[in-house]
Amino acid sequence: MSGQRLAWGAAALLVGSSALAQRADAPAGTSVGDTHEGYLVEGAELPLEGPGFHFHTNRGNPAARYGTPALVGAITRAAAEVAREHPGSDLEIHDLSFRTGGPIRGHGSHRSGRDADIAYYALGADGAPMSPTRSIWFAPPGIERHAPEASAARFDARRTWRFVRALLNDRAVRVSHVFMAPHLQRLLLRAAGRDAAHLRAVVRTPRGRRVDPHADHLHVRIECTPADRRHGCRD
Ligand SMILES: [Zn+2]
Structure with a gap:
């Protein structure tokens, strides 16, 4: 991570001392550079749990609980809205x-505090909302993979859309991308109804190596x- 900082410093020196000064005095919570090469200045901490959400502790990177204040605020507000x-x-x-910020195992991006991975809301086989949610792999058209038909969970497009809508409408952030598997995008667009155009503008299929990213x-x-942009943040 310090190597990353050194690289930034060296790059800034090359383009002039003013750029270096800009980065050096970036306040806490600033996203610097882009999501694949940048870093985060003293990120805001997502609590381990709060109204309507909890942070995973059993996979991924348990210390990856930081983002820009705007991102952390928007996620917690959206989860609370769904729970209300x-x-x-x-x-x-x-x-x-x-x-x-900086390099993080298992991700090409997630380096500058502006990315978050979020499990989908799910319905149990009985059609009732599952809580807590957990990471479930949904095969087309939105049914839990490798589960017996009678007990398979379903993708909950209604609550997932409610969450994404709250992010899209949050004035503290501008969502640039929502990466989802194509078959789940279709279900979410249907749930979005009249707001589908708003969702379509940001929803994307990631270019991944996996079959169903x-x-x-x-x-x-x-x-x-x-x-952020004044301190070198790049979209
Ligand atoms: Zn991600």
Whole structure:
């Protein structure tokens, strides 16, 4: 990680001392560089649990619980909104970034505090909302993979859309991407109804090596804020 910092410092020196000064005085919570090569200045901490959500502790990177204040705020507000409308909802949140960002195992991005992986809301075989949620791999058209038909969980497009809608409408952030598997995108677009155009503008199929990338979680990315951009944040 210090190597990353050194690289940034050297690059800044090459383009002039003013750029270096910009980065050196970036306040806590600033996203610097891009999501694949940048870093985060003293990120905001996502609590281990809160109204309507908990952070995963059993896989991924347990220390990747940090993001820009805008991202952490928007995620917690959206999860709380879903739980207000659908009491008992408990969303499982996966990796964000490390406290000061930088390279992170299992991800090409997630380096600058503007990315988050989030499990999908799910319905049990009886059609009742599952809570807490957990990471479930949904095969087309949205049914738990490798589970007997009678007990398989289903992708909950209604609550997942409610969560994504809250992010899209949150004035503190501008969502640039929501990465999802294509068959789950279709279900979410249907649930979005009249707001489908808004969703279509940001939802993307990730270019991955896996057969069904993002069939077990969505990945949300937000744009740099104007303050981030003054310190070298790049979309
Ligand atoms: Zn991700």
